[in-house]
Amino acid sequence: ANSHYEPCAAACPATCVDPMAPATCSLPCVEGCVCDSGYLLYNDRCVSSQQCGCWHNGQHYPVGSEFWTDSTCSSKCTCPARGSKVQCSSASCPEGQYCGVKDGKPECLEQFYGICHVHGDPHYNTFDKVTHNFMGNCTYTLAKACSNTTSLPYFNVEAKNEHRGNTRVSYVREVRVEVYGEHIAIVKKEKSQVLVNNVRQTLPVSAAGGAITVSRSGRYVVLETDFNLRVSYDTDHSVEVKVPTTYFNLTCGMCGNFNNRREDDYMMPNGQQAADSNELGESWQVLDNDSSCGVPVPSPPCSAEEEKLYRSDQFCGMLTARPGSFERCHAVINPQNYFDTCFYDLCALNGGQEVLCATLEAYADACQAAGVTLRPWRNATFCPLLCPANSYYDPCMTGCPATCVDRQAPQNCSKPCMEGCACTSGFLLSGDTCVPEAHCGCLFEGNYYGVSEYSVNKNCTRQCRCEANGQMVCSALSCSEDEVCKIQNGQRGCYPASTALCHIYGDPHYSTFDGKLYHFQGSCNYTV
Numbered sequence: 001a002n003s004h005y006e007p008c009a010a011a012c013p014a015t016c017v018d019p020m021a022p023a024t025c026s027l028p029c030v031e032g033c034v035c036d037s038g039y040l041l042y043n044d045r046c047v048s049s050q051q052c053g054c055w056h057n058g059q060h061y062p063v064g065s066e067f068w069t070d071s072t073c074s075s076k077c078t079c080p081a082r083g084s085k086v087q088c089s090s091a092s093c094p095e096g097q098y099c100g101v102k103d104g105k106p107e108c109l110e111q112f113y114g115i116c117h118v119h120g121d122p123h124y125n126t127f128d129k130v131t132h133n134f135m136g137n138c139t140y141t142l143a144k145a146c147s148n149t150t151s152l153p154y155f156n157v158e159a160k161n162e163h164r165g166n167t168r169v170s171y172v173r174e175v176r177v178e179v180y181g182e183h184i185a186i187v188k189k190e191k192s193q194v195l196v197n198n199v200r201q202t203l204p205v206s207a208a209g210g211a212i213t214v215s216r217s218g219r220y221v222v223l224e225t226d227f228n229l230r231v232s233y234d235t236d237h238s239v240e241v242k243v244p245t246t247y248f249n250l251t252c253g254m255c256g257n258f259n260n261r262r263e264d265d266y267m268m269p270n271g272q273q274a275a276d277s278n279e280l281g282e283s284w285q286v287l288d289n290d291s292s293c294g295v296p297v298p299s300p301p302c303s304a305e306e307e308k309l310y311r312s313d314q315f316c317g318m319l320t321a322r323p324g325s326f327e328r329c330h331a332v333i334n335p336q337n338y339f340d341t342c343f344y345d346l347c348a349l350n351g352g353q354e355v356l357c358a359t360l361e362a363y364a365d366a367c368q369a370a371g372v373t374l375r376p377w378r379n380a381t382f383c384p385l386l387c388p389a390n391s392y393y394d395p396c397m398t399g400c401p402a403t404c405v406d407r408q409a410p411q412n413c414s415k416p417c418m419e420g421c422a423c424t425s426g427f428l429l430s431g432d433t434c435v436p437e438a439h440c441g442c443l444f445e446g447n448y449y450g451v452s453e454y455s456v457n458k459n460c461t462r463q464c465r466c467e468a469n470g471q472m473v474c475s476a477l478s479c480s481e482d483e484v485c486k487i488q489n490g491q492r493g494c495y496p497a498s499t500a501l502c503h504i505y506g507d508p509h510y511s512t513f514d515g516k517l518y519h520f521q522g523s524c525n526y527t528v
Contacts, residue, residue: 002046003033010034016042016052017060054079056086068106073099098246111228111245115369116143116255118239119362120355121169121348122161123341124277126256127243130265131337133344134254134281137161137170138293141284143241146252153227155179157241157253158286161293162188168299169348175233177223180208186221186233192431192450193490194221200490202431202441202450204405210446216429217399218418219365219385238362240369254284299348306347315356316342318377319363325377326360329367338363357383364419368396371416387421390434394422403429404440405448442466456492460485463493 009032012018012025019040035046042052042062053062061067061079069075069088076091093099093108100109114127124132127143144156155178162173175186184207185195193200194214196207203221205214211226220232220240230242241255249259256265266274274280278295302310313321319335319342321327326335342359349355360383367374376395378384385393399415402408407428423434430441430450441450449455449466456463456477464474479485479494488495 002036002039002048004036005032006034007031013041016040016047016049016062019049019052050082052082054082054084054086061086068099071099071101071106073106073108098244100245109245113228113245114243114247114251114255114258115366116241117362117366118142118159118172118241118254119237120341120345120358121171122159122237123344124254125337126254126265127251127258128256128260128262128265129337130256130262131341132254132277132280133341134277134295135169135298136278136281136285136293136295137163138290139176139286139288140281141253141286142175142239143243143251143253143255145247145250146257147250150250152246152250153180153225155225155229157231159239160288160290163296166349168296169345170296171237172233172239175231175239177231179225179229180211182207182212184212184214184223186214186223186231186235189235191216191221191235192433194223195490198487198490199492202448202453203429204403204448206446215403216401216432217415218397218420220418234365237358238365240365254281302347306351307343310343310346310351315346315351316359318360325375326363326367328374329363329370329372332370332372333363333366335363338366353383368416368418373417385419385421388433390424390427391421392424393419395419397422401429404435404437405443407437439468440470442470442472444472458485458492460492460494 400413
């Protein structure tokens, strides 16, 4: 288009880059197509000379084109007219997209995520969809940013496991996240508070100037950052770590390296591939004060009768049954991994509805997170989810429930629906309790406090208490001569300088005066 044939045309055609090329050409003429008058050659096409564009950093850009100046996508330029200077302004990629490089040029690309799911006793389903069955009950690195060359924010996610009644398997007891210099711990059975730098904070929590938030979402306590890291723990057995595309091939830990290659998901910290899941798990162990932890002896195999029963539609077969409650999800998330882990758990723990429910729950959560609406699978006698006062079970409640801090949260929610306990109309979430709006607590110095909760500042010179009217009332505080300002049991305050603390908790665990941790499940009377 916009060209004609000439038997003796200039060998150096007039182009947008060099409109005067024919006048200075020393080559003999050639036959071929030449652009019509008023048109110039640009990328093998004849375009109007008005469309020729601009030059910027040695690159030519057509009129009307837009481009990013570098791979941070922080400055966007346009070419307004032929021969003019490009016009640049600050900009960023829209929500749901990230700055990447495509065909050698910076572009805003669609965001996708790596999802690592840890559930049951426990099974680790990596970012690249490899499953590790590892029963160690120490503290392990799930995922962290491993590259020294990236300018992306550093993060580290660890899980502390424990035995629960059976020493052959273990479950997640605590999830610890380090990001932006903050250390946040989400603890088993604690749905209302998290530890922020060892201090208890009532949900919802904001840290690092708002770059980190921790809130309730369905059955989960969810930590999110401004760079789209998301760590969820149901405070029982199920953990999900979700990382954005920007960390592709930059992570390490039990969750793998997020590079879409299954064959290298046994990577240990030394860069070698582990021989099996046990060697992998032990390589990612993090030192803590639990000297009694380790990797238990594997459970004996099931009998033929048990195997047949556990694979049937009464048990794990529910996951793969067609028709069935989970059938709609089969095309999105293959249920086979969950079927295998279900069978493993029932064999290891001698059956039991609670074990079966945990696996069904894990698969249902993964399906809902992927946007699949399932048929109801719980009922009053099978895997019931019991809800506290002023709330009710909702199989598809908003992922952003209204709280005392943000009453409008559901209206601005982009998360898929989740199952959980929704507050009755007229009630708001305060920690993990649904309260009337009039009974909401206080927002003070960026943190939320329930009624009667108090805050002590860093040097213990001020104590503030949240009153029933939603106001913080503060008073002066000073530690006596035999007291020191420190954090004890998650609360900062003035404590005797020589206090030695022995902490007994759970089923049960003994933390001695000297900080050693022991696990002992005896059912007699003991001298503490």
